[in-house]
Amino acid sequence: MIHAWLPYVLCALLFSVGVYAVLSKKNLIKIIMGIIIAEYAVNLFLILLCWRKDGEAPILHPGAVGQVMVDPLPQALVLTSIVIGLATTAFLVAIAMRLHDRYGTYDITRIRELRG
Amino acid sequence: MIELYILLALMIVGALAAVEMKNLLSAVIAVGVVGLGLSIVFLLLKAPDIALTQLVVEIVAVIILIRATLNMKNADDWLGPRPLGAVMGAVFMALTVWMGIVVFRSLPSFGNPLMLVSQRYLENSAADTGAANVVAAIILDYRAYDTLGEATVLFTAVVGVLTVMRRKGVKSHGDPQ
Amino acid sequence: MAIHSDEGGMTLVVKTVTRLTVGLIFLYGVYIVLNGHLSPGGGFAGGVIIALSFMNLVLAFGGKKAVEIVKKNAVTAMESIGAILFLGIALLGFTEGGFFRSFLSQGETFKLISGGTIPLSNIAICIKVGAGLFGIFLTLMVLMGSERKEK
Amino acid sequence: MMTAANIPLLVAVPLAGAFLCALLARKSHPIADTLGTLTVAVVLALSIVAVFSPAASHAVGGWPAPMGILLVMDGLAAFMLVTVSVVAFLVMIYALSYMNAYTGRWQFHTLFLLMLAGMNGVVITGDLFNLFVFLEVASIASYALVAFGTGKHELEAAFKYAIMGSLGSLLLLLGIAFLYGYTGTLNMAHMARMLGELGQAPITVTALVLLLSGFALKAAIVPFHSWLPDAHPSAPAPISAMLSGVLIKSLGVYTIARLVFNVFGITPELSNLLLVLGAISMGVGVILALRQWDMKRLLAYHSVSQVGYIILGLGLGTPLGILGGLFHLFNHSIFKSLLFLNSGALEQATGTRNLKEMGGLSKRMPTTSWTTLSASMSISGVPPFSGFWSKLIIVMACVEQGQWFYASWAILVSILTLASFLKVTKFAFLGRLRKRFEHVREVPVAMRFGMAVLALLCILGGLMLVPAAKEMLLDPAVRVLDHGVITLGEVVNL
Numbered sequence: 001m002i003h004a005w006l007p008y009v010l011c012a013l014l015f016s017v018g019v020y021a022v023l024s025k026k027n028l029i030k031i032i033m034g035i036i037i038a039e040y041a042v043n044l045f046l047i048l049l050c051w052r053k054d055g056e057a058p059i060l061h062p063g064a065v066g067q068v069m070v071d072p073l074p075q076a077l078v079l080t081s082i083v084i085g086l087a088t089t090a091f092l093v094a095i096a097m098r099l100h101d102r103y104g105t106y107d108i109t110r111i112r113e114l115r116g
Numbered sequence: 117m118i119e120l121y122i123l124l125a126l127m128i129v130g131a132l133a134a135v136e137m138k139n140l141l142s143a144v145i146a147v148g149v150v151g152l153g154l155s156i157v158f159l160l161l162k163a164p165d166i167a168l169t170q171l172v173v174e175i176v177a178v179i180i181l182i183r184a185t186l187n188m189k190n191a192d193d194w195l196g197p198r199p200l201g202a203v204m205g206a207v208f209m210a211l212t213v214w215m216g217i218v219v220f221r222s223l224p225s226f227g228n229p230l231m232l233v234s235q236r237y238l239e240n241s242a243a244d245t246g247a248a249n250v251v252a253a254i255i256l257d258y259r260a261y262d263t264l265g266e267a268t269v270l271f272t273a274v275v276g277v278l279t280v281m282r283r284k285g286v287k288s289h290g291d292p293q
Numbered sequence: 294m295a296i297h298s299d300e301g302g303m304t305l306v307v308k309t310v311t312r313l314t315v316g317l318i319f320l321y322g323v324y325i326v327l328n329g330h331l332s333p334g335g336g337f338a339g340g341v342i343i344a345l346s347f348m349n350l351v352l353a354f355g356g357k358k359a360v361e362i363v364k365k366n367a368v369t370a371m372e373s374i375g376a377i378l379f380l381g382i383a384l385l386g387f388t389e390g391g392f393f394r395s396f397l398s399q400g401e402t403f404k405l406i407s408g409g410t411i412p413l414s415n416i417a418i419c420i421k422v423g424a425g426l427f428g429i430f431l432t433l434m435v436l437m438g439s440e441r442k443e444k
Numbered sequence: 445m446m447t448a449a450n451i452p453l454l455v456a457v458p459l460a461g462a463f464l465c466a467l468l469a470r471k472s473h474p475i476a477d478t479l480g481t482l483t484v485a486v487v488l489a490l491s492i493v494a495v496f497s498p499a500a501s502h503a504v505g506g507w508p509a510p511m512g513i514l515l516v517m518d519g520l521a522a523f524m525l526v527t528v529s530v531v532a533f534l535v536m537i538y539a540l541s542y543m544n545a546y547t548g549r550w551q552f553h554t555l556f557l558l559m560l561a562g563m564n565g566v567v568i569t570g571d572l573f574n575l576f577v578f579l580e581v582a583s584i585a586s587y588a589l590v591a592f593g594t595g596k597h598e599l600e601a602a603f604k605y606a607i608m609g610s611l612g613s614l615l616l617l618l619g620i621a622f623l624y625g626y627t628g629t630l631n632m633a634h635m636a637r638m639l640g641e642l643g644q645a646p647i648t649v650t651a652l653v654l655l656l657s658g659f660a661l662k663a664a665i666v667p668f669h670s671w672l673p674d675a676h677p678s679a680p681a682p683i684s685a686m687l688s689g690v691l692i693k694s695l696g697v698y699t700i701a702r703l704v705f706n707v708f709g710i711t712p713e714l715s716n717l718l719l720v721l722g723a724i725s726m727g728v729g730v731i732l733a734l735r736q737w738d739m740k741r742l743l744a745y746h747s748v749s750q751v752g753y754i755i756l757g758l759g760l761g762t763p764l765g766i767l768g769g770l771f772h773l774f775n776h777s778i779f780k781s782l783l784f785l786n787s788g789a790l791e792q793a794t795g796t797r798n799l800k801e802m803g804g805l806s807k808r809m810p811t812t813s814w815t816t817l818s819a820s821m822s823i824s825g826v827p828p829f830s831g832f833w834s835k836l837i838i839v840m841a842c843v844e845q846g847q848w849f850y851a852s853w854a855i856l857v858s859i860l861t862l863a864s865f866l867k868v869t870k871f872a873f874l875g876r877l878r879k880r881f882e883h884v885r886e887v888p889v890a891m892r893f894g895m896a897v898l899a900l901l902c903i904l905g906g907l908m909l910v911p912a913a914k915e916m917l918l919d920p921a922v923r924v925l926d927h928g929v930i931t932l933g934e935v936v937n938l
Binding site: 004005007010012013014016018020021022023025027029030034036037048053055056057061071073075077079082083084087089090093098108 | 120121128131132134135140144147151157162164165166169170177180181184187188198204205206208209213216220221223226228231233234238241248249251254262263265266269270277280281
């Protein structure tokens with residue numbers, strides 16, 4: 001019975017580690033790593049949704065007729081979501097490097113000049 | 117599927133290590149390891165397309181992150197957590213675990229998804245699109261508009277990086293028009 | 294092109310190994326793209342692999358050499374061309390009556406030439422993703438470095 | 445006529461413009477300017493045509509709804525498209541001369557067109573994951589545009605905005621994953637039907653909370669508003685006009701309305717939640733704005749408060765409330781983008797954004813002063829101007845439903861807004877002209893044209909309630925939301 005939702009809970013734990021890093025870390029790169037870990041967890045959750053007991057990969061080959069296959073739709077979504085994650089990471093790292101250029105540090109508490 | 121649980125547990129430990137590590141470079145490598153673990157988990161869950169893409173994209177992400185750790189003084193390696201953030205993070209962790217236990221019960225249990233629309237993809241993707249790889253058929257024929265949006269996201273990110281990395285954003289008065 | 298060992302980049306060992314493997318990586322990427330509709334992989338994975346083969350080249354032989362070989366504008370231009378190709382495939386669908394309709398015959402299912410416009414889209418995405426990521430890589434790696442010397 | 449076939453053009457045209465601009469316009473400004481303005485003009489024409497044609501839907505790739513993606517052009521989508529493209533066109537004309545102070549001209553036009561394509565993509569799609577993808581396109585383009593000046597403050601603000609935006613997108617994706625796990629489909633209409641059949645469960649409530657918080661973050665509703673007062677002032681003026689004017693509405697308010705009314709269906713506790721969120725946003729926004737002296741930060745806080753009005757109007761759930769909310773959405777897009785354009789003009793002419801340093805500028809900058817005056821009167825709800833009519837409808841809707849507290853709260857916040865904008869007018873335009881600003885000249889004609897047309901729309905906004913115009917633009921949108929859980933275009937039942 002525990003197998004019904006244990007993978008989801010582990011995935012939710014991974015997501016919370018990522019969000020914990022974003023909320024509590026001072027170093028810009030650690031914050032970006034938190035976002036990356038949270039991305040991994042959400043992609044993992046989507047693929048966990050589509051696993052089917054003794055299902056095969058969704059690749060049709062000549063012999064396979066009427067074979068039990070896993071759900072292909074979340075896999076298509078995850079393909080898109082992985083590349084969105086890469087795009088966001090590349091952009092955040094570019095800004096972090098320029099911030100390091102301007103402020104000389106990766107510490108977000110010292111970068112906070114916008115007040116009010 | 118015991119190996120799935122082992123891998124997931126190792127990934128969580130790896131993620132926690134990556135977050136709490138002192139040296140930034142090794143923290144980045146720890147994130148790389150978590151990404152690798154994720155790629156193997158995707159293989160276990162019968163998603164070869166995604167495992168390949170995840171592995172390759174994760175290598176690019178690690179290269180970019182290592183580039184970010186190169187030009188910094190190591191004084192920034194270990195910066196303690198922000199107090200308020202740590203509390204909010206811990207609360208969020210507890211909330212997530214509670215949510216996991218209560219909420220995921222109403223999802224179809226792990227292992228038998230509600231194949232409402234996907235069953236039709238599997239049945240007639242060969243007839244409709246002629247492609248053997250059903251996932252490729254979905255992303256490039258059934259839901260090709262998604263992939264157009266997604267390619268635009270990457271295009272925006274590239275133009276965004278070029279914009280942010282311009283040496284001089286605002287012209288000083290002396291500049292020609 | 295004669296690549297001297299003291300030119301920059303990494304040690305000679307890495308350079309010789311790279312000289313051997315970079316071609317194979319590139320070929321593997323091309324294989325992944327062309328067989329996207331038959332076996333796992335596709336435009337995205339193949340494009341990223343091809344970008345990685347160029348990154349491998351740049352890391353092994355140093356940034357200066359790379360900038361001479363590949364002008365940065367050429368890379369972003371190729372990316373825009375890939376994007377326009379993909380949008381063109383979408384708009385060509387109007388000849389079949391609607392956005393993104395596949396205007397090519399589906400061919401036999403398990404042969405290389407099959408799947409209507411999927412192989413074409415794969416190639417367009419491969420050009421776009423490959424050029425885009427290599428553009429980001431060049432911008433972050435090479436330009437940031439040279440700017441540091443100016444300051 | 446906007447036939448079903450050319451609905452996708454609303455996204456394909458800006459995308460084509462952006463890709464061509466990135467390819468051709470890297471070396472020369474004129475190509476970038478003409479390409480950008482031409483594309484936005486075509487999009488404006490398409491959306492005006494869309495208003496006058498009946499509702500239609502387009503199955504992309506020829507696949508029926510739950511299999512493929514369905515693009516839906518109903519009353520609400522047409523209304524949002526007109527709002528977005530009118531503001532985008534006028535802001536583009538303004539930006540042609542304002543952006544001369546910045547380098548990277550082709551990047552500005554490419555990102556502007558990509559943001560427009562993202563917003564159009566969000567508004568016309570009937571598929572939940574597709575909405576997420578185009579929301580991501582518009583968001584990343586807006587992160588880059590906020591950091592356009594690559595100065596210290598722009599980069600810091602852009603980083604915070606990007607981090608919170610990424611977190612919001614993650615919450616959205618998680619919510620979409622939950623809904624897919626439970627209902628098995630991604631098309632909004634099909635999902636609404638499946639939710640009806642399968643009934644509510646803890647998972648759907650969690651998915652609703654996740655999606656609402658993700659969209660509320662994009663709309664800068666109070667608990668998630670902390671990025672807006674940093675991000676909007678640091679962006680160049682035309683971009684902050686686009687961000688405050690249309691981006692937070694099409695990515696935040698429109699998506700909340702579509703989700704709450706068409707997918708989950710409005711319920712009393714959901715309506716109360718929206719009312720409370722709206723009221724808090726109104727209060728917090730205007731109170732924080734009162735003590736601001738930097739004009740752009742003041743305007744950013746007022747954006748938070750005015751979005752609270754819209755959410756209050758929509759939260760009532762009654763047709764009159766929805767009419768008030770949508771009409772205020774249109775008005776706020778017009779006068780808030782005008783106010784940000786004015787602050788850009790003032791900043792370019794005087795070089796400062798601090799109200800204390802300005803004074804008596806109405807003598808030197810007549811156009812900017814009367815346009816700012818008309819926008820300020822409109823945002824504070826002074827009778828002949830457009831803002832008054834929409835706030836009046838919202839208050840009447842509150843009274844009609846017996847919500848006396850919210851009605852009086854809306855009036856009080858409107859008075860505080862009036863006080864705040866009287867301060868702006870007094871310190872910036874009236875009083876003694878400082879010696880430093882003796883030689884200040886009015887801004888170039890392109891900027892004045894954009895501001896003047898927006899000011900006219902502010903003044904004539906009330907005419908939208910004339911039955912002919914109301915039936916054409918506002919009523920179809922209100923019917924779509926009021927109709928509740930409906931099929932967004934035909935969905936093949938599996």
